[in-house]
Amino acid sequence: MARVFEVPSSAISDQASPQTVAQWDSLRHMNLILALEGEFKIEFSDQEIPEIFSLQRIEQAVERGLAACK
């Protein structure tokens, strides 16, 4: 996330969201989705994409995606 948003990883707290991370705009959200999908070889559903706006929700979505792959 820090890489996609070009901020130090310390800036990404558990509470990180588009409200707290100024760089988290819709473009970088797209990049984040692509980076996560590439990294974990998963594909988010269209319902998930507009919802995963926090570290916690991202983790949940990635786990769902990994589970679906098995």
Add this chain to the structure above:
Amino acid sequence: MNTGQKPAAFTIRILRNFTIEHIEPALKSFGEQFGLPVQVQFGAFDSVVQDILSLPESRELGAPDLVVVALNLDSFAGGLWTPGWNMESTKAALQNIFDLLVKHFSGLAIVNTFIPSFFISRPALGAEALGGRPAAVQELNSFIRSCVASNPARLALVDWDILAMGLGEREVMDYRFGYMMKAPFKTAFLDAIGREIIRIARCLRDAPKKVLVADCDNTLWGGVIGEDGLEGIKLDPFTYPGVAYHNFQFDLLALREQGVLLCLCSKNNEADVWEVLERHPHCLLKREHLSGWRINWEDKAGNLEALALKLNLGLESFVFIDDNPQECERVRQAMPQVTVVPVPEKLFELPRYILRQGLFDALTVSHEDRQRARLYREEGRRVTGREAHQTLEEYLASLQMVADVHEMRPEEQARVAQLTQRTNQFNLTTQRYSEVDIRRIAADHDMMIFTLSVSDKFGELGLVGILIFSRQRQLVTVDSFLLSCRVIGRKLEDAFLAASLDRLAREWDFVTVRAAYQPTAKNTLVAGLWPAFGMGVISMEAGSTIFGATREQLRVTVPEFIRVSNTNNDKPDSKRTD
């Protein structure tokens, strides 16, 4: 190009009707790869017309170097196939954008064709092709291509249709982000678009390559002529690999049509090579297509240098293609200015290989470009003729030169702009001008452009010199003075300057003349030009030396052996009325 300082970033402003921001990394990295640092700006989302109207008027006020209008048909003019969509209003909307671009932006603007249909919605129905979306896209794309072709000085095309077909639907379409975030294209497609944009941008900044030097054995044909003989070499268009070499030769001739000079540099017995060019039934390349050759057993680096000297062109305008890695490496090390292209290992890639690299890219092909190869052949004859004469003066007199000096005509603008961009050696100030700049200067009442066209007993040399003057009250300043390297060393500068000043004196009442020499890595040839004309140093300003003289102090005359004609000194022109 200029003396050492880091070039300013090239600014590209992208006006668009969809999310395209993720093209920026591609533009930056291709820019870097081609030595063109770019800065990318984006217009507001889907406000192309408003953004064109609010473009700054000049570069000083922040206008970009290049404008890119990126339009996706699905969201253009209401969106294809929405109720109320129709072909004519879509064309009108496109036409309006092109007109506004030309009116409100003085530089080059890049537009695009639309992506093709990637799937067949109603199988086996010819009606789909006749009236459906594919037909609509084709019609609009033809319309866009012809709009661009009709104004090549101001509009350029990145043909998305062709790029998208090359990549295929999976690499082009991002349906998910297209619907969710109005970002319809995948990175691979944006990269391809970015690469083409940089290719065009590079043409605006860099001089194109001028000479292609090819090795013979295993480059122009398969095999070694000295060993395999005329029957044994592979150049037959009906079998592989002969067909690859045959098609490569076809590319060479196409480049020659664009004005690229072709030369051979081969370790061979010269007679063997001529035997192929003259007697092989499938050899497309002939001796008369060549502007020079060095076929011997000497070092290729030295041979390239000799060719550069013969053609009077810098090695940085040379591209060298050879199949032998050692030869390639030798040339790379000895002359890093030369672009070395090794013959690809997969021979079927050889056709189009040179064309794909974009080394000879140029935005427009002028009449002079098409004639260049012929002109250089005549230059070869001139040099040979030179040896028979005793003094330089006698030789020059024997050429029977006629210099046509006149104020620039509108049809010469493209060539004039091109010369200012390409000329390096005989160029006193190395001011680079676009065609738009030239038009602006021509319209300026306090500036005048003279051109020099030369012919001699061997034929036409074309438009080969430019002088641009500006004035402030009774002081005339030489803004630009340049001669094509084709005519260096013929005293034409004397004739050109003398005749131009003569003409100028009839239009403008001036007392003193000021001129600069701006040194670059390439123009030391003319460092002493102004003093030779009787001008003295006035000052040094930002690296350039400023010279000045009164009209009486100037010593500029037309040499006896050059006849000056001026074909249009009578046109009434509003800007002459002082």
